[in-house]
Amino acid sequence: MDQHSDFLARVENLVSRRTFAKLAGVGSAGLMIGGAGAARAQAITDVDILNFALNLEYAEAEFYTVITQGRTIDQLGIGISGVGTPGPTVGGSRLNLTGVLRGVSEELANDERQHVLFLRQALGSAAIAKPALNFAVAGITNQASYLNIARILEDVGVSAYGGAAPLISDKGILGAAARIALTEAYHAGNLRLQAAQAGIPGGAVDSIDVVNKYFTTDAQGLSKTRTTSQVLGLVFLNATPGTTAGGLFPQGVNGTIRTV
Amino acid sequence: MDKSAALKELVDNPVSRRDFARKTIIGGIAAGAGIALSGNLTEVLAQGITDADILNFALNLEYLEAEFYTVATTGRRIADVGVGITGTGRAGVTTGGAQVALDSRSGTVASHITGDEQQHVRFLRAALGSAAVAKPDINLEALGIGFRSQGEFLTLARAFEDLGVSAYGGAAYLIQNPDILTAAARIGLTEAQHAGVLRLLVSDNQLRVPGVDEFDILPLMSPGGRLFQVDGNGLSTIRTAAQVLKAGGAFFPSGVNGTIK
Numbered sequence: 001m002d003q004h005s006d007f008l009a010r011v012e013n014l015v016s017r018r019t020f021a022k023l024a025g026v027g028s029a030g031l032m033i034g035g036a037g038a039a040r041a042q043a044i045t046d047v048d049i050l051n052f053a054l055n056l057e058y059a060e061a062e063f064y065t066v067i068t069q070g071r072t073i074d075q076l077g078i079g080i081s082g083v084g085t086p087g088p089t090v091g092g093s094r095l096n097l098t099g100v101l102r103g104v105s106e107e108l109a110n111d112e113r114q115h116v117l118f119l120r121q122a123l124g125s126a127a128i129a130k131p132a133l134n135f136a137v138a139g140i141t142n143q144a145s146y147l148n149i150a151r152i153l154e155d156v157g158v159s160a161y162g163g164a165a166p167l168i169s170d171k172g173i174l175g176a177a178a179r180i181a182l183t184e185a186y187h188a189g190n191l192r193l194q195a196a197q198a199g200i201p202g203g204a205v206d207s208i209d210v211v212n213k214y215f216t217t218d219a220q221g222l223s224k225t226r227t228t229s230q231v232l233g234l235v236f237l238n239a240t241p242g243t244t245a246g247g248l249f250p251q252g253v254n255g256t257i258r259t260v
Numbered sequence: 261m262d263k264s265a266a267l268k269e270l271v272d273n274p275v276s277r278r279d280f281a282r283k284t285i286i287g288g289i290a291a292g293a294g295i296a297l298s299g300n301l302t303e304v305l306a307q308g309i310t311d312a313d314i315l316n317f318a319l320n321l322e323y324l325e326a327e328f329y330t331v332a333t334t335g336r337r338i339a340d341v342g343v344g345i346t347g348t349g350r351a352g353v354t355t356g357g358a359q360v361a362l363d364s365r366s367g368t369v370a371s372h373i374t375g376d377e378q379q380h381v382r383f384l385r386a387a388l389g390s391a392a393v394a395k396p397d398i399n400l401e402a403l404g405i406g407f408r409s410q411g412e413f414l415t416l417a418r419a420f421e422d423l424g425v426s427a428y429g430g431a432a433y434l435i436q437n438p439d440i441l442t443a444a445a446r447i448g449l450t451e452a453q454h455a456g457v458l459r460l461l462v463s464d465n466q467l468r469v470p471g472v473d474e475f476d477i478l479p480l481m482s483p484g485g486r487l488f489q490v491d492g493n494g495l496s497t498i499r500t501a502a503q504v505l506k507a508g509g510a511f512f513p514s515g516v517n518g519t520i521k
Contacts, residue, residue, distance in 0.1 A: 100464070103480070107487045114494030158449055165445040166438030175498075178432035178445065182425055182496035185449040186488040189456025197365070214372045215453045221379030222446035223453065 044257065046173050049164050050119055051083075051128045051255035052228060053177070056160060057115040058130040059235070059248055060153055062089050064109035066135065067146055068102075070094030073130075078113060079120055080130035084254030087132020095146055101194060108150070108187055115180055122176070128254035137237065137247055144198055151195045152205055154188040155216055156231060157181075159208060163225035185223065188216065206234050233260045309520065311440045314431050315384055316393045316518035317501055318444065321427060322380040323395040324511055325420050327354050329374040331400060332413055333367070335359035338395075343378050344385055345395035349517035352397030357406065360413045366461060370413070373454050380447055387443065393517035402510035415469045418462050418479060421455035422489050422497070423472060423508050424448075430498035452496065459487060473507045475499055 058080070061073050072089050074080045097105055120127045138149045161181030168174045192214055203211060208224050210216040216224050226234070233239030237247030243260040245252035252258055323345070326338050337354050339345050362370055385392045400406060406416035428448030435441040462469060463480035471478055475497055478485040489497045499507070501520045515521055 100460070104460075104487055111488065111490055111494040114492065118493050118495070158453075162442070162445050162449050165432070166442045171433040174441075175433035176495065178429050178448070179495035179498060181445070182429050182448060182452040183488060183490045183494055185452030186425075186456040186459070186490065186496065189453035190460045190487060192453070193369070193457045193460055214369060214457060215376060215450060217376055217379075217450050217453075219379070220383045221376040221450055222383070222443065223449035225442070225446065 044167060046168050046170050047123065047126050048256040049168055050123055050173065050177070051126070052253070052257040053161065053164070053180070054116070054119045054123070054128055055131060055249070055253040055255065056157055056231075056235075057112060057119060059133055060157065061109065061112035061116045062130070062133055063092065063135060063150070063153065064105055064112055066092040067095050067140075068097065068105050068109050073113060073116065076113070078116055082120070082123075082127040082129040082254070083125075084128045085131060085251055086129035087251050089130075089133040089135070090250075091134050091136025092138070092140065095140070095143060097143060097146075101143060101147060104190060104194070105150070111183055111187065115183075118176075118180070122173075131249055131254050132251040134248060134250045144200055147191065147195055147198060148200050148202060151188070151191040151200070152209075154184055154191050155209065156226070156234060157184040158188050158216065159224055159226040160228070160231045162223055163227050163231075189214075192216075206230065206239070228257050229260050232258070236260060307519075309434065311435050311437050312388060312391050313519040314435055315388055315440065315444070316391070317516070317520040318427065318431070318447070319381065319384040319388065319393055320396060320512070320516040320518065321424055321504070321508070322377060322384060322447075324398055324508070325424060326374075326377040326381045327395075327398055328357065328400055328406070328416070328420060329370060329377050331357035332360045332407060332417075333362075333370050333374050338378060338381065341378070343381050347385070347388075347392040347394040347517075348390075349394045349396070350514075351394035352514060354395075354398040354400065356399050356401030360407050360410065362410050362413065366410055366414065366465075369457055369461065370417070373417070373457075376450055376454065380450075383443070383447070387440075396512050396517045397514040398511060399513050400511070402513070411465060411467050414458060414462050414465060415467060418455070418458040418469060419472050419476075420508075421451055421458050422476065423499070423504060424451040425455050425489065426475065426497045426499040427501070427504045429496050430500055430504075455489060459489070463487070473503070475503065475507075 065071055065073050065076065070093060080086065140146045140149060158181065161177060161184060165174065165177065168177060196214060208226050208230060210224065218224055233243065235248045236243050236245060239260060241260055244258055326343060330336060330338050330341060335358060345351050403416065405412045407413065425448060428444060428451060432441070432445065435444055459479040466481055468482045469478060477489045477497055480487055491497065
């Protein structure tokens, strides 16, 4: 079985095991977390983690598709239905990109759409729906402001996958997640170089962000990571613990991991 | 205790961890209704490859990258600038290479990457402690290019970074301990950022570069090129250890140090 089909088979098998576990009344394996104010601890599964990532991939794919084509991903035939609350995309519009950024953006858009397709296919009926997205908050008026937001989105993706890697139980899923994560890091490197060349101003967007050198590395040369709370606090534009919506996601994200 | 010391503790106990690894992986496969992973993991299990073995394999590559960038940007070798190279196995010599004249942008990028790669060597050596392999013999001019112009430097740098990314991506699922996985992931993600930058610099410099093997996806300007080393599913290229050694083994004239060779 080729590696791609093998991965899909493993995830689909996990999904059916999780359903069985719920029916049988036993908790699924995985990391135990206690959310703020949660009545009981929730076990995080690989499906939960992939769905958390899918929220971000929906946002990236939609963002680049709107900017490069003035269309949404469902208008291109990419499925957006699934578990949770579906929502529309508002804000953002096509930009007439020039120079290197134009070709880069088209390749970025294609990769992110592929990530959405890949995760949706792997998750099957467990895949979340695309939540409501609001790009108006990004305040994009020109190429420079677009590049700034794109840079931040890719860096958030890299840090999110890096933070989630040790939480993934299944090795097949881990292998695929690693390859998606490394793709986001390729993207980030490219955009960070362009942003530096364009002299994009702006301070760090949070305490993790790196703006004074090309790579998002700490003093040991390791890429910085974010917890799911730190990721959500950033994309919600509200880092208050307990926040469940705002910023890019006006109705919040779908799936189990949804709270700052 | 700090992270490096914690990792070192994990690494220092290979026997019990090897048994733990066998039970966990086999148990996981059984629970997965008998769906087998690719042959690679079966071979790995049969050989009892540990996380330390994987980190040491990576350390060989980091020695190579650190040496390449340090020589290219300063004309000095890593041992000359205080990066340790001793350990298990024979400490080898590094031959070839020279400082390269780089323009402002490539020069700054190169100096940032140099810093990262030296740090990767230090980090892995600290994590592995007495289990760290020594730097093997390295021939920086194994492919006959790299140091006579900015174009050559970028061409070779691109090849090294993409090779490194594929090695980390290919090894991720083999790592058992979550802390070691985190460290490897964070190093791999840094290499991918480096590669993203270098691939853009290669195309900006209008360079056509050779492929290192059949898995290589070339940057723009080269046949079939694209900006990112990513396939049609949006997944980065991966290689097994054997494939990495086949592509880059020429740089290690006496082979690499450690179990995976």
